[in-house]
Amino acid sequence: VITYQWRGGFTSAEANALHAQAFGTRVYADSEWDWASLTRQHSLGWVVARDGDDLAGFANVLWDGLVHAWLQDVMVAESGRHKGIGTELVRHARDGAKAAGCEYLHVDFEDHLSRFYYDACGFAPARAGLLTLD
Numbered sequence: 282v283i284t285y286q287w288r289g290g291f292t293s294a295e296a297n298a299l300h301a302q303a304f305g306t307r308v309y310a311d312s313e314w315d316w317a318s319l320t321r322q323h324s325l326g327w328v329v330a331r332d333g334d335d336l337a338g339f340a341n342v343l344w345d346g347l348v349h350a351w352l353q354d355v356m357v358a359e360s361g362r363h364k365g366i367g368t369e370l371v372r373h374a375r376d377g378a379k380a381a382g383c384e385y386l387h388v389d390f391e392d393h394l395s396r397f398y399y400d401a402c403g404f405a406p407a408r409a410g411l412l413t414l415d
């Protein structure tokens with residue numbers, strides 16, 4: 282059984298391991314990317330999915346302090362994909378943002394994830410922009 286918790290407990294090491302698996306990066310050290318303390322200080326919330334003791338999924342929810350919230354780093358462990366965990370993570374993120382009084386939840390993503398965000402999670406298409414800071 283997968284459990285979901287808004288602002289649930291997790292360690293930076295768990296998040297760094299999942300991030301490396303989800304996005305093909307190296308595994309950052311806690312001193313380089315301290316997810317646990319950064320999310321506590323800056324995020325509206327986050328969603329932790331667990332399969333027993335294992336981190337099965339994670340989503341970070343950023344915000345402007347009142348109206349807009351943004352999904353970032355939605356990630357599901359490879360072994361648990363296509364079982365609805367990603368959709369549930371996003372649903373809990375939506376509920377958390379709504380409960381905080383936000384009016385909009387934003388996300389941006391690459392084309393191949395359209396079915397996930399539009400069809401499974403219910404997002405409507407919206408224009409977005411991106412500057413690469415190189």
Ligand SMILES: CC(C)(COP(=O)(O)OP(=O)(O)OC[C@H]1O[C@@H](n2cnc3c(N)ncnc32)[C@H](O)[C@@H]1OP(=O)(O)O)[C@@H](O)C(=O)NCCC(=O)NCCS
Pocket residue numbers: 303304354355356357358361362363364365366367368369389390391393394395396397398401
């Ligand atoms: C994207 C991701 C979070 C989806 O998690 P998931 O738990 O597998 O998603 P769900 O099981 O809820 O998927 C529901 C539906 O969305 C669609 N979908 C899910 N992942 C998809 C993918 N990678 N490509 C295309 N469609 C996808 C499918 O239609 C899927 O239904 P199906 O399993 O019957 O085919 C997961 O693949 C992941 O962690 N990917 C790597 C990190 C990433 O790209 N995150 C998003 C950053 S914007």
